Amino acid sequence: MLSDLFQLDGETAVVIGATGALGGAMANALAAYGARVAVVGRSEERGRQRVQAIEAGGGTAIFQSADALDANSLRTARDAIAAQLGPASILVNAAGGNRPDATLPPGSDFCKLPVEAWQNVFDLNLVGGALLPCQIFGETMVVAGRGSIINIASMAGMTPLSRVVAYSAAKAAVINLTQFLAREWASRGVRVNALSPGFFPAEQNRGLLFKEDGGYTERGGQIIGHTPMARFGESHELAGATVWLASHRAASFVTGQNIVVDGGFSATTI
Numbered sequence: 001m002l003s004d005l006f007q008l009d010g011e012t013a014v015v016i017g018a019t020g021a022l023g024g025a026m027a028n029a030l031a032a033y034g035a036r037v038a039v040v041g042r043s044e045e046r047g048r049q050r051v052q053a054i055e056a057g058g059g060t061a062i063f064q065s066a067d068a069l070d071a072n073s074l075r076t077a078r079d080a081i082a083a084q085l086g087p088a089s090i091l092v093n094a095a096g097g098n099r100p101d102a103t104l105p106p107g108s109d110f111c112k113l114p115v116e117a118w119q120n121v122f123d124l125n126l127v128g129g130a131l132l133p134c135q136i137f138g139e140t141m142v143v144a145g146r147g148s149i150i151n152i153a154s155m156a157g158m159t160p161l162s163r164v165v166a167y168s169a170a171k172a173a174v175i176n177l178t179q180f181l182a183r184e185w186a187s188r189g190v191r192v193n194a195l196s197p198g199f200f201p202a203e204q205n206r207g208l209l210f211k212e213d214g215g216y217t218e219r220g221g222q223i224i225g226h227t228p229m230a231r232f233g234e235s236h237e238l239a240g241a242t243v244w245l246a247s248h249r250a251a252s253f254v255t256g257q258n259i260v261v262d263g264g265f266s267a268t269t270i
C-alpha cells in the first residue's frame, strides 16, 4: 500500500545517543511512526526523560545503558534490547560530536594540534559513532537479512570546516565507511546510509555557535549568514529524512547515500 510507505509498526529501532539533541528527536520520529525504540546512551537520567517523552506521545520505548566506545557494553545492549523489543531492524548512530580540546583557536597553528585530542575525536565519531555499532548490530541484521542503518555525518564531512579539523576528517571517514558497508551488505538485505545535518544547536557545539549571553559567536553569525534559510535547524526537522531512510518500504532502493538537511548551507558558496 502506497499510503503505508512510512509505517514502522513491528520494527525495533535502536538509537545510540538518543540522550542528545539530534538522536532524541530521531527517536521521537521513529516512535511516532510505530517503531519500538531503544534509547541507548550513557546518561540514565536523560535516557529516561526521552523514554517518558516518547511514552507521553503514545509510543513504545525503553532505556538501555551503553557506551558506544565499549564493544562489550554494546553487545550486552544488543542482546538486552532483542530480549525486550525483538532484534534491531533499524540502527541510528547518533553518539558523537566535536570536542573543545580538538578545536583550533582562531589563527592557531595546526602543527600544534595534540594527537590525543585528534584520536579522541576519531574514536568518538568513527569508532563509537559508527564502526562498533555497525559491526555489533549489523552482525544480527545480516543474519536476519533485513536492516536499515543511519550514520550521522556532517557538513564538516563533506568539505572541511575551519578549526574543527579532526571532527571534519572523522565525519568524512563516516561517509566513506557508510558507502563501504552499503556495498558490502546490499546483497544481504541491509541498507546503510548517512544523514548530514547542517547546524543545529546541541550540547557538543553550543560553545562554537553561542556566546554566554545567548547571542551568536562570530562563527555562529557567519554560519547563519551562509545559510540560505538564514537560521539554525531545529532537531525535529530531521524527522522526515529519518523515517524515510529507516523505512524498508519507503527507502527500499536507497543505500550508500549521504542525505543532507541543512537549510541550503551546502548548496552555495557565497
Ligand SMILES: NC(=O)c1ccc[n+]([C@@H]2O[C@H](COP(=O)([O-])OP(=O)(O)OC[C@H]3O[C@@H](n4cnc5c(N)ncnc54)[C@H](O)[C@@H]3O)[C@@H](O)[C@H]2O)c1
Pocket: 016, 017, 018, 019, 020, 021, 022, 023, 040, 041, 042, 043, 066, 067, 068, 069, 093, 094, 095, 096, 097, 098, 124, 128, 129, 152, 153, 154, 155, 196, 197, 198, 199, 200, 201, 202, 203, 204, 205
Ligand atoms: N548539532 C549539529 O549541528 C550537528 C550537525 C551535524 C552532525 N551532528 C552530529 O549529530 C550527532 C548527535 O550530536 P548532537 O548534535 O545531538 O549533540 P549532543 O551532544 O546533544 O548529543 C550527542 C550524544 O551522544 C552521547 N555520547 C557521547 N559519547 C558517547 C558514548 N561513548 N556512548 C554513548 N553515547 C555517547 C552524548 O552523551 C550525547 O547524549 C553527532 O554525531 C554529531 O556529530 C550534529
Ligand SMILES: O=C(O)[C@@H](O)[C@@H](O)[C@H](O)[C@H](O)CO
Pocket: 098, 153, 154, 155, 156, 161, 164, 167, 197, 198, 199, 200, 204, 205, 208, 209, 219
Ligand atoms: O561550528 C561547528 O564547527 C559546529 O557547529 C559543527 O561541527 C556542527 O556541529 C556540525 O557538525 C556541522 O554539520
